[in-house]
Amino acid sequence: MHFKELNIMPSILKALESENYTEPTPIQEQAIPPILEGRDLLGCAQTGTGKTAAFAVPTLQLLSQDEAARTGPRHIRALVLTPTRELALQIYESFCAYGKHTGLRSCVIFGGVSQMHQVEKIKNGVDILVATPGRLNDLVNQRLVDLQHIKIFILDEADRMLDMGFIYDVKRIILKIPYNRQTLLFSATMPSEIANMVKSLLKEPVKIAITPISSPVDIIDQSLYFVDKENKPKLLLEILKDKSFESVLVFTRTKHGADRVVKELVANKINAQAIHGNKSQNARQLALSNFKSKITRVMVATDIAARGIDIDELSLVVNFDLPEVPETYVHRIGRTGRAGHGGTAIAFCNFGEKELLVQIEKLISRHITVVEDNPYPLLNTAPVVKSSGGRNSGGRNNAPRNTGWHNPSEMSASGKPSSRRFPDTKKAQPKRKEKVAEWGRKGSSGSNKRNPNSRSGV
Numbered sequence: 001m002h003f004k005e006l007n008i009m010p011s012i013l014k015a016l017e018s019e020n021y022t023e024p025t026p027i028q029e030q031a032i033p034p035i036l037e038g039r040d041l042l043g044c045a046q047t048g049t050g051k052t053a054a055f056a057v058p059t060l061q062l063l064s065q066d067e068a069a070r071t072g073p074r075h076i077r078a079l080v081l082t083p084t085r086e087l088a089l090q091i092y093e094s095f096c097a098y099g100k101h102t103g104l105r106s107c108v109i110f111g112g113v114s115q116m117h118q119v120e121k122i123k124n125g126v127d128i129l130v131a132t133p134g135r136l137n138d139l140v141n142q143r144l145v146d147l148q149h150i151k152i153f154i155l156d157e158a159d160r161m162l163d164m165g166f167i168y169d170v171k172r173i174i175l176k177i178p179y180n181r182q183t184l185l186f187s188a189t190m191p192s193e194i195a196n197m198v199k200s201l202l203k204e205p206v207k208i209a210i211t212p213i214s215s216p217v218d219i220i221d222q223s224l225y226f227v228d229k230e231n232k233p234k235l236l237l238e239i240l241k242d243k244s245f246e247s248v249l250v251f252t253r254t255k256h257g258a259d260r261v262v263k264e265l266v267a268n269k270i271n272a273q274a275i276h277g278n279k280s281q282n283a284r285q286l287a288l289s290n291f292k293s294k295i296t297r298v299m300v301a302t303d304i305a306a307r308g309i310d311i312d313e314l315s316l317v318v319n320f321d322l323p324e325v326p327e328t329y330v331h332r333i334g335r336t337g338r339a340g341h342g343g344t345a346i347a348f349c350n351f352g353e354k355e356l357l358v359q360i361e362k363l364i365s366r367h368i369t370v371v372e373d374n375p376y377p378l379l380n381t382a383p384v385v386k387s388s389g390g391r392n393s394g395g396r397n398n399a400p401r402n403t404g405w406h407n408p409s410e411m412s413a414s415g416k417p418s419s420r421r422f423p424d425t426k427k428a429q430p431k432r433k434e435k436v437a438e439w440g441r442k443g444s445s446g447s448n449k450r451n452p453n454s455r456s457g458v
């Protein structure tokens with residue numbers, strides 16, 4: 001099928017051609033016709049399926065064909081709400097690209113930066129507003145944004161809005177937009193709160209469910225290194241010696257962890273930048289554009305900051321820390337397999353993360369291939385002894401954590417961990433039997449007594 005067969009107007013077709021879009025993706029093919037007919041729509045689809053164009057193209061067309069709006073002042077007639085600043089920017093850029101010959105004006109607003117330029121642009125008149133919920137509520141409360149003329153309301157990544165705690169902001173905004181409107185709601189999953197919202201928001205919607213083009217799990221080359229926590233940076237440096245990994249996205253669990261990895265890489269002359277919530281919006285945008293234009297080879301990110309980032313040709317995703325939520329693993333590796341292309345994903349797993357690995361492998365229904373040729377094999381296999389309770393009793397899930405300093409032989413005379421940051425693997429080798437034996441006593445299965453780098457007996 002060609003876009004022409006979807007009755008798309010020539011000015012938008014021309015823009016799609018210059019984007020090199022020849023055929024619509026399945027969600028575009030199914031969503032564009034009913035949206036053009038003015039129907040409400042519920043789309044179960046993830047980023048990567050082409051859903052932005054699926055709602056942006058018909059929205060641009062409907063607004064262009066709105067005769068009543070040709071005279072008089074420009075009003076915001078379409079509102080897109082999306083959870084993250086990065087997604088908001090990408091959606092805005094898509095509206096600009098697909099609508100460049102329509103004469104319609106788009107604007108994007110999000111928090112973390114001054115509102116001045118955003119307000120100025122809105123005052124000059126815009127047709128389409130792309131916003132994150134917090135900043136939009138702020139500006140509405142200051143009476144700087146008027147939502148009275150909204151004709152098309154698009155709620156993007158509704159489930160993420162819920163995850164990120166924005167759902168009340170969203171509900172407040174909905175109360176301020178006209179009841180008579182067209183509503184398009186997109187969500188990758190349908191938790192009960194979103195299902196209830198769908199019932200109250202959408203009128204006889206067309207329902208479209210699109211599974212990802214191919215599941216990332218099937219097409220991405222996944223491998224796994226068992227490695228001690230303190231050796232992960234060294235292992236990453238070793239992997240990055242392969243220059244065919246031109247654009248690498250590394251996931252860490254924490255913001256500080258991301259900063260530490262970047263420091264280590266930069267000290268080893270690898271161009272790396274971090275992207276996470278502690279960075280200013282300008283720093284995040286700069287990091288992203290440097291990465292997209294390949295000035296930066298490695299971007300180190302936390303999950304929230306990386307959500308929705310759309311980067312083509314990502315050669316490698318590294319799970320430096322395994323995620324605590326198994327589904328996150330699939331989202332992370334999916335970054336390297338956009339639009340159905342294969343990619344490479346590598347995961348690091350230390351002793352304390354073995355339980356997380358079990359959950360991930362259960363979810364994806366397969367074992368991830370363990371790399372045997374590993375310069376930093378897992379040595380430290382002793383779980384931390386848990387205290388009986390209280391504040392320091394083991395974190396959120398109480399999974400055994402490998403601090404790297406559990407074994408008393410690695411303590412200094414003062415009883416504090418020695419200052420050696422990366423234990424020398426070779427020197428540490430003779431201690432392996434002791435540690436494995438200790439792990440065995442704590443109740444692991446027989447096979448792991450022989451090989452701490454095995455996944456069984458976790």
Ligand code: AMP
Pocket residue numbers: 020021022023024025028046047048049050051052053310312339
């Ligand atoms: P999205 O799911 O909207 O984030 O889109 C994912 C990627 O697919 C983006 O890089 C889009 O530019 C690209 N894309 C969307 N629609 C098409 C299409 N019809 N043909 C080729 N690429 C597309």
